Amino acid sequence: MLKKMAENSVAINTAAIFLKTGCVAIAEDRDKYFTLTSGKKSPVYVDCRRLISYPEERKKIIFYSVEYIKNSIDLDKIDFIAGGETAGIPYAAWIADLTDKAMIYIRKKPKSFGKTAQIEGDFFKEKSSPNVLLVEDMATDGGSKILFTEAIRKAGGKIEHVFCPFFYDIFPNSIKIFEDNKFTMHYLTNWQKIIEFIKQENLFNDIAIKTVEDFLQSPEIWQKKNQ
Numbered sequence: 001m002l003k004k005m006a007e008n009s010v011a012i013n014t015a016a017i018f019l020k021t022g023c024v025a026i027a028e029d030r031d032k033y034f035t036l037t038s039g040k041k042s043p044v045y046v047d048c049r050r051l052i053s054y055p056e057e058r059k060k061i062i063f064y065s066v067e068y069i070k071n072s073i074d075l076d077k078i079d080f081i082a083g084g085e086t087a088g089i090p091y092a093a094w095i096a097d098l099t100d101k102a103m104i105y106i107r108k109k110p111k112s113f114g115k116t117a118q119i120e121g122d123f124f125k126e127k128s129s130p131n132v133l134l135v136e137d138m139a140t141d142g143g144s145k146i147l148f149t150e151a152i153r154k155a156g157g158k159i160e161h162v163f164c165p166f167f168y169d170i171f172p173n174s175i176k177i178f179e180d181n182k183f184t185m186h187y188l189t190n191w192q193k194i195i196e197f198i199k200q201e202n203l204f205n206d207i208a209i210k211t212v213e214d215f216l217q218s219p220e221i222w223q224k225k226n227q
Contacts, residue, residue: 080103138165
């Protein structure tokens with residue numbers, strides 16, 4: 001299995017929390033479209049780093065995360081919870097604390113001074129080939145996780161699982177990325193559940209919802225029409 005989502009009630013509750021805290025934002029009209037780092041426009045924007053500022057909602061997401069991990073991954077075989085620089089670090093820290101696991105974090109590139117480390121923490125404190133669970137805040141197609149999984153393997157670690165509270169789950173190339181890089185993507189919720197909750201609660205008008213659905217169906221085509 002290359003990807004696995006939490007059960008429906010958790011997925012919907014997580015979607016509700018991400019919308020409430022602005023971790024998942026939706027523009028209601030053209031004047032409010034978001035500008036991405038690429039310069040392209042988007043009717044949606046995901047920033048799960050915002051959750052760190054909401055204690056109650058944060059506790060719920062981390063509780064869901066820990067329960068999911070306990071039920072889906074054999075924690076007895078996991079030696080380290082790893083956070084990716086920078087957004088994955090707080091999520092990894094909270095999860096490591098509640099699962100009583102050692103933690104490391106991974107830089108996007110090695111430091112240019114000192115020990116020139118890319119992995120921070122005592123990575124080999126227990127055994128020479130530790131098993132790692134990579135924790136990130138979110139994933140689009142999963143490609144950005146390759147940098148971190150490769151660093152873990154290059155250092156001698158083993159990694160078969162990546163966990164993110166939010167996964168876009170809209171890009172067809174995702175499965176090949178997971179397969180080629182030999183990890184399973186675990187997540188609490190995705191865009192399908194976000195849209196489901198929005199419709200259920202009538203949070204946005206039909207035009208806004210249709211715009212988001214068109215974008216998610218084919219982001220590149222939508223952006224060509226809306227630049």
